[in-house]
Amino acid sequence: MIPTSEKNSGAVYAIAAYSAWGFVPLFWAQLRMFSPVQILAHRILWSLLFFVFIFILRNNLKSWITELRNGTTLKRSLPSSLAIGVNWGLYIYAVNSGHALESSLGYFINPIFNILIGAVFFKEKLNRLQWTAFATAFTGVAWLTFVNGRIPWVALSLAATFSAYGVIRKKTSIKGTTGTATESLILIPLSLVILSSGALAPVSIGNLSDPLIPALLLILGGAVTALPLVWFSEAAQRMPLSTLGFFQYISPTFQFLIAVFVFKEDFNASLFSAFLIIWVGLAIFIYDSARSHFQGRMEPSNVST
Numbered sequence: 001m002i003p004t005s006e007k008n009s010g011a012v013y014a015i016a017a018y019s020a021w022g023f024v025p026l027f028w029a030q031l032r033m034f035s036p037v038q039i040l041a042h043r044i045l046w047s048l049l050f051f052v053f054i055f056i057l058r059n060n061l062k063s064w065i066t067e068l069r070n071g072t073t074l075k076r077s078l079p080s081s082l083a084i085g086v087n088w089g090l091y092i093y094a095v096n097s098g099h100a101l102e103s104s105l106g107y108f109i110n111p112i113f114n115i116l117i118g119a120v121f122f123k124e125k126l127n128r129l130q131w132t133a134f135a136t137a138f139t140g141v142a143w144l145t146f147v148n149g150r151i152p153w154v155a156l157s158l159a160a161t162f163s164a165y166g167v168i169r170k171k172t173s174i175k176g177t178t179g180t181a182t183e184s185l186i187l188i189p190l191s192l193v194i195l196s197s198g199a200l201a202p203v204s205i206g207n208l209s210d211p212l213i214p215a216l217l218l219i220l221g222g223a224v225t226a227l228p229l230v231w232f233s234e235a236a237q238r239m240p241l242s243t244l245g246f247f248q249y250i251s252p253t254f255q256f257l258i259a260v261f262v263f264k265e266d267f268n269a270s271l272f273s274a275f276l277i278i279w280v281g282l283a284i285f286i287y288d289s290a291r292s293h294f295q296g297r298m299e300p301s302n303v304s305t
Contacts, residue, residue, distance in 0.1 A: 010238025014247040017231035020224070022254025025095045025103075026262070027224055030217055033208070036093040038201040039221070041194035043088060044187045046222025051181035054230060064178050073182060076172045081183035083165040085190065088225075090157050099154045101265045104255035105144075106158030108278060111248065112137045112285055113159045117167055129288040136281030144274035176233050177226070245289065249282075 031039050055061035067073050094103035115134050118124035126134070145151050169179065194200045205211045205218075235244055259265045 010235045010244070011247075013231045013235035013238065014244055015250065017228040017235060018247050018250035019254065020228040020231070021251040023258070024224060024228075025100050025255055025258050027217075027221070028092050028095045029263070031214065031221075032096045033214065034203050034218075035201065036089060036096060037194050038203065039092050039096075039218070040085070040089040041191040041201065042218040043092070043221045043225055044085070044184055044191040045195070046219050047225035048181065048184040048188060048222070050222035050226040051177060051184060054177065054226065055181070060178075064181065067178065068182065068185070074186065077174060077179065077182045077186055080165055080168040080172065080174060080179070081186040083161050083168055084180075084183055085187050087158060087161040087165060090154065090161065094154045094158070098263075098265060100255060100259035100263050101267060101271075102152050102154040103158055104252045104259055105152060105275070105278065106155035107162070107252035107255065108249075108282060109137055109141065109155065110159045110162055111245070112281060113163045114166065115285070117163050121167055121171075127288065129284055133281045133285035133288065136284060137278050138281075140274050140277030140279075140281060143277055144271070147270035147274055177230050180226075180229050243293065246286070246293075249286075 028039065034042075052061065055064055091103055094100060094106075112134055115126060115130050119126050141152065141156070169175070174182075205215050208214055235247075260267045
């Protein structure tokens with residue numbers, strides 16, 4: 001059993017991580033003068049360097065390097081690095097092209113996406129409420145497609161890539177910040193190719209009238225990427241994952257509010273009706289998860305002390 005003090009500190013880390021992810025659109029929006037792939041390249045580069053800095057502070061850089069010398073670790077991390085790289089790039093594109101509202105939808109439906117992923121890849125049996133949640137959310141996405149006149153590909157792509165990332169990490173048993181650091185390392189060649197290409201990185205920092213602030217923001221993107229992952233890892237070590245899952249709705253809620261009230265993206269009655277249907281599906285999913293969670297806590301433990 002995890003001590004109450006540990007759970008409390010875990011909750012603080014979880015709130016910090018998901019709140020940071022919720023407010024991150026405000027950060028990426030400050031870099032709109034750069035192309036999304038150029039921002040992605042800097043994000044990869046500086047997040048890796050920030051991870052190395054963290055490992056030095058924690059005195060576990062040597063153990064990470066030792067782990068990297070095992071070629072198996074790099075091979076196992078390749079699929080997840082590609083998935084998270086695509087997800088990072090899509091998100092930056094969404095925020096900086098006026099699709100922040102749709103990106104928030106992607107993370108709202110992500111938990112329901114995971115239901116389907118669990119059924120398909122892990123042969124998990126879904127109960128009636130889970131099927132109802134999925135069907136309701138699917139109806140909402142279908143209605144959104146109808147009222148918008150197009151498939152919400154940004155939301156679906158973000159949900160799909162992040163779900164795929166979670167599946168790959170689960171299957172390969174890659175955990176913690178060392179896993180994410182390894183993924184950043186694998187993506188470094190892509191980062192360098194982008195940064196050395198005038199076509200992919202058309203805006204030179206040196207050519208800006210005031211290059212200092214943009215340069216500092218690009219560097220800070222490493223901390224913006226790495227710190228929430230470190231906090232999430234700390235939270236996961238201090239509290240059950242079933243409990244941690246209830247914090248995940250903080251992030252898309254903040255993203256949604258920022259898209260509507262700060263970025264002033266269009267949110268008319270038709271869009272509201274589609275979001276409302278999806279939120280109903282999400283509410284069913286949360287209810288089922290909460291019921292299972294508390295029933296599990298009430299069942300007597302068979303573990304002897």
